[in-house]
């Protein structure tokens with residue numbers, strides 16, 4: 001009888017009905033039927049009402065509220081969406097004893113993970129939240145929960161890495177900002193984003209690993225061939241090669257370098273491939289390199305099929321300027337120096353001015369002259385980062401909710417996330433390939449000036465040390481107030497970061513795409529604040545607090561009208 005606890009007398013349980021019994025932190029509903037006495041968790045998994053008020057027919061309990069039905073013998077849900085826990089019962093001398101022994105974690109863990117994946121398949125946020133909490137309650141690290149979510153998402157992602165995987169990767173980082181059970185919030189938000197994105201999607205077919213020695217001669221030759229295959233849009237071969245390189249045991253550093261070369265051959269997909277690459281490698285640092293064959297291959301289609309922005313007309317002037325520069329020439333030693341020295345303030349301000357308000361060719365010339373003048377690249381990245389933060393601060397919020405305009409918040413948030421990814425890339429692989437990415441970033445922050453609001457006055461800082469007030473301003477959708485409070489904040493930095501993290505992890509947005517960008521922008525802003533101080537945080541607060549267009553039906557309708565009338569975007573004729 002180990003584990004059995006005396007609950008109540010059988011006579012105290014009304015015939016055919018339920019009785020609530022409390023013991024420690026447990027709330028158990030006891031039922032007496034003609035077949036015997038049963039015990040089950042009282043809280044209905046549907047919306048949380050008490051099962052003790054349910055009706056019993058045979059051995060089936062029907063929740064009084066919305067008709068979910070459970071078999072009392074084993075807790076199986078026979079109508080509804082989730083089983084309940086039942087407990088062994090013993091009757092002795094007219095007393096009911098309930099066995100409260102919890103199953104061993106190793107016994108219950110596989111069931112909980114299976115349930116979690118089922119919940120993701122059903123886009124059942126409530127259930128995946130409960131399963132995450134149940135897994136946490138038996139001591140499962142959140143990295144393991146995220147690993148399951150990544151495997152689910154990475155194997156289904158139709159075109160490879162996407163926003164939802166990037167969100168889940170960031171959400172694991174964000175979890176460390178919280179203490180106690182609320183640390184699950186970002187993870188659950190990330191899992192929910194993946195489940196919505198991949199709903200009903202089958203596994204993405206993927207090529208078998210290549211035999212690198214037989215097909216390419218050596219691992220070194222395979223690594224050299226990888227960017228060329230991507231450039232030639234031979235994605236399946238590149239993915240097979242990558243898998244083969246992993247089988248051959250090629251190091252993390254070599255594979256990362258090959259990716260960074262492929263990613264910087266062009267300015268790809270508005271910066272997404274670089275951002276995804278950063279998240280993928282960060283994620284592997286946390287969940288383990290053993291998952292490389294799950295996490296990295298979906299990067300290949302995401303890179304291969306990305307738009308090459310440098311081929312688009314509006315990037316032409318800029319591309320011309322950087323093609324004239326020979327990036328492969330040896331960089332001055334100072335360009336690869338560490339981040340501790342100081343960029344002379346005047347030079348830094350000059351470059352910032354050019355990037356913020358100059359012309360495209362001035363931007364590239366400014367960056368190149370800084371590199372050639374021996375300015376360490378991390379300092380240049382600092383300046384680009386400060387301009388990206390300024391862009392978010394200047395963005396014309398009204399244009400986001402104007403369906404007749406193409407401009408939206410996401411046109412500018414990527415500048416900050418891209419710069420942050422670039423900083424990671426440079427720290428991992430300083431050299432000509434990533435230097436190309438620095439030029440892309442310079443173009444990016446300069447070009448997005450077109451989304452600035454005209455004549456907007458800077459927000460005056462409001463002094464205070466209440467990080468909670470920042471969170472409230474964001475919840476109330478008051479961007480000016482949020483920015484003023486962040487700018488004037490003089491409390492502990494960690495509290496401000498936690499407030500912003502919480503704002504991003506809460507239901508700040510409804511559309512998955514906005515949830516993803518709230519998470520990514522905030523994560524990047526916090527990382528960039530280490531170099532850029534308060535400005536990136538104020539930028540993230542403005543984005544989080546601003547009212548945003550989250551459904552695109554009206555805009556899609558207007559586009560469809562143009563489409564049916566044969567008007568291409570950019571046509572000036574009406």
Ligand code: FES
Pocket residue numbers: 044045046047048049063064065066067068
């Ligand atoms: S709360 Fe039980 S069915 Fe809805």
